[in-house]
Amino acid sequence: MTEALSTPTDPADHPVPPTAPGADLFSKFDALIAEREALLDTGVRDPFGVVMEKVLSPTLAIVRGKETILLGTYNYMGMTFDPDVIEAGKQALDEFGSGTTGSRVLNGTYQGHKECEEALKDFYGTAHAMVFSTGYQANLGLMSTIAGKEDYIILDADSHASIYDGCALGNAQIVRFRHNNVEDLEKRLKRLPAEGGRLVVLEGVYSMLGDIAPLKEMVEVSKRHGAMVAVDEAHGMGFFGANGRGVFEEAGVEDQVDFVVGTFSKSVGTVGGFIVSNHPKFEVLRLVCRPYVFTASLPPSVVATAATSIRKLKYAGNKRAHLWENSKRMHQGLRDLGFTLATPEAQSAIIAILLPDQDVTVRMWQALLEAGVYVNMARPPATPAGMYLLRCSLCADHTSEQVGDILAMFESAGKAIGYLS
Ligand SMILES: Cc1ncc(COP(=O)(O)O)c(C=O)c1O
Numbered sequence: 001m002t003e004a005l006s007t008p009t010d011p012a013d014h015p016v017p018p019t020a021p022g023a024d025l026f027s028k029f030d031a032l033i034a035e036r037e038a039l040l041d042t043g044v045r046d047p048f049g050v051v052m053e054k055v056l057s058p059t060l061a062i063v064r065g066k067e068t069i070l071l072g073t074y075n076y077m078g079m080t081f082d083p084d085v086i087e088a089g090k091q092a093l094d095e096f097g098s099g100t101t102g103s104r105v106l107n108g109t110y111q112g113h114k115e116c117e118e119a120l121k122d123f124y125g126t127a128h129a130m131v132f133s134t135g136y137q138a139n140l141g142l143m144s145t146i147a148g149k150e151d152y153i154i155l156d157a158d159s160h161a162s163i164y165d166g167c168a169l170g171n172a173q174i175v176r177f178r179h180n181n182v183e184d185l186e187k188r189l190k191r192l193p194a195e196g197g198r199l200v201v202l203e204g205v206y207s208m209l210g211d212i213a214p215l216k217e218m219v220e221v222s223k224r225h226g227a228m229v230a231v232d233e234a235h236g237m238g239f240f241g242a243n244g245r246g247v248f249e250e251a252g253v254e255d256q257v258d259f260v261v262g263t264f265s266k267s268v269g270t271v272g273g274f275i276v277s278n279h280p281k282f283e284v285l286r287l288v289c290r291p292y293v294f295t296a297s298l299p300p301s302v303v304a305t306a307a308t309s310i311r312k313l314k315y316a317g318n319k320r321a322h323l324w325e326n327s328k329r330m331h332q333g334l335r336d337l338g339f340t341l342a343t344p345e346a347q348s349a350i351i352a353i354l355l356p357d358q359d360v361t362v363r364m365w366q367a368l369l370e371a372g373v374y375v376n377m378a379r380p381p382a383t384p385a386g387m388y389l390l391r392c393s394l395c396a397d398h399t400s401e402q403v404g405d406i407l408a409m410f411e412s413a414g415k416a417i418g419y420l421s
Contacts, residue, residue, distance in 0.1 A: 039358070039362065044362050044363065044366050045366050045369065047362060047365050047366075047377040048377075050063060050369070050374065051063070051064075053065070055080075057078075057081055057397065058070070058073070058075045058078035058079070058080050058081055058269075058395050058397045059075075059078070059395050059397050059398050059399075059402060061374070063369065063374060066372060067372065068369070068372050068373065068374050069372060069373045069374070069398075069402055069405065069406060069409075070374055070395070071373050071374060071375045071392045071393065071394070071398075071406055072374050072375040072376035072391065072392065072393055073393060073395070074235070074265065074266035074267075074393055075266070075267075075269060075393075075395050075397075076235075076238055076239055076266060076267045076323060076349045076393065076394070076395060076396065077238040077239070077267040077268075077269070077313060077316060077319055077320075077323070077395075077396050078269075078319070078395050078396045078397030079267065079268060079269030079309045079312070079313070080269040080270075082269070082308075082309065082312065084308050084312065085269065085270075085305045085308045085309050085312075086305070087308075088304040088305055088307070088308040089270075089301040089302070089304055089305040090301070091304065092112055092300040092301045092303070092304035092305075093300070093301040095300075096110055096111075096112065096300035096301075097300065098299060098301070099296070099299045099300075100296060100297045100298075100299065100300065101296065102296060102297065103293055103294065103295065103296060103297060104131075104286070104292055104293070104297045105286060105287070105292075105293050108296060108297030109297065110297075110300050110303070112300045112303040112304050112307065113131055113297060113298070113303050115303070115304075115307050116131050116272075116303040116304075116306050116307040116310070117129040117130065117131055117274075118307075119306075119307040119310040119311050120274055120276055120310060121276065122311075122314075123243070123244075123245065123310050123311075123313065123314055124245055124260060124276040125243075125254075126260075126276040126277060126278050127277070127278045127280075127282070128276065128277050128278065128279070128282040128283060129274055129275070129276045130274060130275050130276075130282070130285060130286065130289075130292065131272060131273070131274050131297075131298065131303065131306075132272065132273040132274060132275070132291065132292055133271075133272060133273070133295050133296065133297060133298055134263070134265070134271065134272065134273045135162065135232075135234055135261065135262060135263025135264070135265060135272075135273035135274075136161075136162040136165075136273065137162075137273055137291040137292070137295065138162075138261050138262070138263070138273035138274055138275050138291075139160070139162035139163050139165075139166045139232065139261055139273075140162060140165055140166040140169055140291040141166070141275070141285070141289040141290070141291040141292050142166060142230060142259060142261060142275055142285075142289075143163060143166025143167050143169070143170055143172075143199075143201070144166050144167075144169035144170035144289075144290065144291070145170070145285060145288055145289045145290070146199060146228075146259075146285075147170060147171075147172030147197060147199050148170075148171055148172060148197075149171035149172065149173075150195065150196045150197070151172045151173070151196050151197040151198065151199065152172060152173050152174075152175055152192055152196055152197070152198050152199070153167055153170075153172045153173070153174050153175070153199050153201060154175045154176075154177060154185065154188055154189060154192075154198060154199070154200045154201070154222075154227065155167070155174065155175075155176055155177070155200075155201040156176070156177060156179055156180065156201070156202060156203065156206075156213070157176045157177065157178055157179050157384075158179040158180075158206055158208065158384050159201060159203065159232075160203065160207065160232065160234070163201055163203075163232065169290075169291075172199075173196075175188050175192070176188075179206070179384065180206075180211065180213055180214060182214055182217045182218055182221055185200070185218055185221055185222070186221045186225070189221065189222070189225035189227065190225065192225075197228070198222075198225070198226060198227035198228065199227060199228050199229075199230060200218070200222040200227045200228070200229050200230070201229075201230045201231075201232070202215060202218055202219075202229065202230070202231050202232070203231065203232040203233075203234070203235075204231055204232070204233045204234075204235065204236030204240065204246045204247030204248060205233075205234075205235035205236045205240075205247060205347075205348040205350065206235075207234070207235050207350060208342075208352065208378060208382065208383050208384060208387075208389065208391070209342035209343060209350075209352045209384070209389075210342060210343055210346075210347060210348045210349070210350030210351055210352050210391070211342065211343050211347050211348070212236075212240075212247050212347045212348055213247065215231065215247055215248050215251040215253055216251045216252065216253055219248075219251075219253040219256045219257060220253075220256075223256055228258040228259070229256065229257050229258050229259075230257075230258060230259040230260070230261060231246070231247075231248045231257050231259070231260055231261070232260075232261045232262070233245070233246030233247065233248065233260055233261070233262050234261070234262060234263045234266055235266060235348060235349070235350065236248070236348070237262050237263075237266065237267050237268070237313075238266070238267025238268070238313050238316070238320075239267060239320055239323055239348070239349055240348075242317075243314055244267075244313050244314060244316060244320060245260075246260065246262075248260065258277060258278075258279060259275055259276070259277045259279075260275070260276050260277070261273070261274070261275050262274050262275075262276075264302075264306045264309075267313060268306050268309045268310060268313070269305070269309050270302050270305045270306050270309065271298070271302055272298050272302060272303070272306055316396075319396035320396070322396050323349055323394060323395070323396040324346075325400075326349075326394040326395070326396070326398050326400075326403055327346040327348070327349050327351065327394045328345075328346045329400075329403055330346070330351055330392060330394055330403060330406070330407070331343075331345060331346035331351050332346075333403075333407040333410075334351065334353060334392075334407070334410060337407070337410060337411050337414065337420060338414075338420050338421075339353045339410070339414070339420075340353065340354045340355075341353060341354070342354055342389070349393055349394045349395075350391060350392070350393050350394075351391075351392045351393075351394070352378075352389045352390070352391050352392075353389060353390040353391075353392070354387060354388070354389060355388045355389065355390060355419075356388070357388055358379060358388055360388070360417070360419055361377055361379065361388040361389070361390060362377065363417045364390060364413060364414065364417055364419060365377045365390060367412075367413035367414075367416050367417050368390075368409060368410065368413045370413075371409040371412060371413050372405075372409060373405075373406050373409045373410075375390050375391060375392050376389075376390070376391040376392075376393070377389070377390060377391075378390075378391050392406075
């Protein structure tokens, strides 16, 4: 028996409209559906269908009735249950209602959206901040709006889907360089014609392997070749730099970066996205950026939780220090057990374990879940170079005891499936 995508229902209750033979638009997915069914028929759980029945804290949830340690969320700074954050959300819900029912440029900008933008400006020390409904939309908006058809976007081959999708939505010419390769970036920049604007798009932390970009060198090369620079700090915000701004702060290139893109769905602990910048003409984006204009704004409770969380993240030095301890200990512990890791040392809060194929990866993932720890399974096409990964994301709220328990579970799961001897 396979676990269905949703609760099985009697087909008689949901008749499918007739479709001419060969005209079912879903037939292009047949190979994927068959592959998925074959995998689930082996008796494994669906790695992409886990349900959190109850969430007890940033690091603990109930999954299938069992208390489970969360090691596969992006809740790096553990802000989702912060009492001040929760209180701010409740108050905004009471005072402003459940949603704005409108775009930022019409009825969808409330006091809370402006306060959230003020909190971002203060956090990043920038003149401007623009809040979007998701980080995905912030990237869609920046890539598709800022670079026109005479311009070039130069991006890392391992860029997040939202960066690629933003390029696809716009008209700029796209040039890719090899992941984190400064020489290749420079080679591509040198080949560009003199005419046309240039935007180099980088990420502080790459989320599949947890590696960080050599931003100092990349930004220097980009500026030398006349490019504007955008850095996506989705996975760096909160954790890197003295103020938690991201890898670009730690790399000392704040005054060289034109745009920082970020999300509220990771360290901030809610949902939403943003761009910050010092560019004097930045505010014009509010009029021309389609993923900002043509969608509803975030609910008041969400912007209130985001603003409160951002204000606290600035002063979360102790949490940053504990998160580094957790990440380094997990990296060392997994290596000592004999796992192959994607980075030679802990570079971020993400530690990716490389496994040989889908079968081992799914069995390991399931053995861990049964032992009581949830991690992310990642596979092509989301991963670079056809890799199969188990991705662990540490949280500042993981206790030392939890980290020890997690390592013990990795050891027993690895032995149980015959991967570790
Ligand atoms: C690098 C990067 N950019 C942008 C996003 C999109 O963020 P959001 O979840 O807010 O849409 C993500 C989310 O996974 C990401 O990893």
